[in-house]
Amino acid sequence: MVIKYKYQLKTEATWSDANQKMLALDTGSWRTERPVLDKSLCNYCGLCALYCPPQCMKDKNDHYEVDLAFCKGCGICAHECPKKALSMKPEGDFTNEG
């Protein structure tokens, strides 16, 4: 048996340290829809980043950008956005983007 997989944990059991890089799940693969930003409506208030459960909104100085590797597509950001700058689009629309 040849193991091609590279171990993620340094320990035998599933230990993690919140002050260091924690073992991250591929939560992006859970998504069925994703938030899409209309920059013309965004006033950079930061509520989307504040409410995002996995904290995957990246600060881009004049707007926030979703990190699709972790975004589960829960839609809370779009729900909270007071300017309706974020809207949820089905993943199927992005099939060709991988």
Place this chain on the structure above:
Amino acid sequence: MKAKKGKISVMMGNVVAANVAKLCRPEVVSLYPITPQSEVAETISGFVADGSLNAEIVEVEGENSAMNVVLAASMAGARTFTATSSYGLVYMYDAVLQASGYRAPIVMVNVNRETPGIHAVSSGQQDMISTRDAGWVQIIVENNQEIADQLIMCYKLAEDFDIQLPVMLNYDGYYLSYLNEEIEMPNQEDVDGFLAPLKNQPQRPRIIPGAATGCGSHGMEMGYIEARYKHVLALDRVKKKVDDIDKEFGEYFGRSYGGQIEEYQMKDAEIVILASGSAAGTAKTVIDTKRKEGIKVGLIKLRLFRPFPEEKLLAALKGKKAVGVIDRSLCFGWKYGPMAMELKALNGPLGNIPMLSYIDGLANLDITVPHVSRVVDEVNAAAQGKPYQEVTWIPLE
């Protein structure tokens, strides 16, 4: 090196377990009394009360809490001890799984008794068998001296940095738990000396107050697979480690047990009996008698049940003509006993020799000399090509 001598005394199996647990200096003890284990709880509690054991003892309302207490203590880096039996073992089952998943090196004595369903307050290995796939190391011993010696070895095994697994030491309830037998009790300084190398290992991960560390999370997807695979590899490493520790113990204390399996009169044996626990003692007597009658029979005493000593058994059984397996428990859903079923998985490389499964000794009914004698005769006949019955419930037939 001259073997360390201990103090000879006569002790009940449960009292032996408590005394030796004390010698291993656990820092946290938590257990709940249950027949036939109660004297372990009673005696070790006494040691803490009279100050002869400097340990934190947590008195709990049941076994589920007992296992959770020793698990938490073990995760904080403490050496722990607990003991249970039957209903107690199944009552802590979720925590038993948690302990092995967390790779906590807990040492637990399990005094074998029948399990719930039929309220049998009596001996049998069904409790141990019911936790077979819990990821623990499971070792079975034959007599009170072996309880003492193996318990010390269990700490050396569980806490080995390459292992980090909980270990369950099993001995027959009633037959050993209440048996007063002469034993040599090792001295404190010798047990300290034997276990001392554990302190020179790398520090295993542990919960530290104030540190933002945790265990058991991040087990989804590939994290789960990785942790389970490492667990399986660790169990595989246990096999050689059990042999090594047994050899080391032999050099240190002058007593050894063969490691994964004990082979008795196996060298020129043509047929083999496989048994475990106190029944192995009876089987040895029968084998001596049968050899005088000219039957070349040997005994394999299964000491390590999980992980299953595949390689050792294949080597020991190579070229043998037939095997009879005596099980003191049932494998619901298979007609064979659990140990017979496991052994059958190895029958391919052995050339599909007759393997006869015997169910005996349930509910405290003795595995007697005539019973084992009958097993030898039937296995001998099967070895000579005579037709045989695959499974026999000895008390019923």
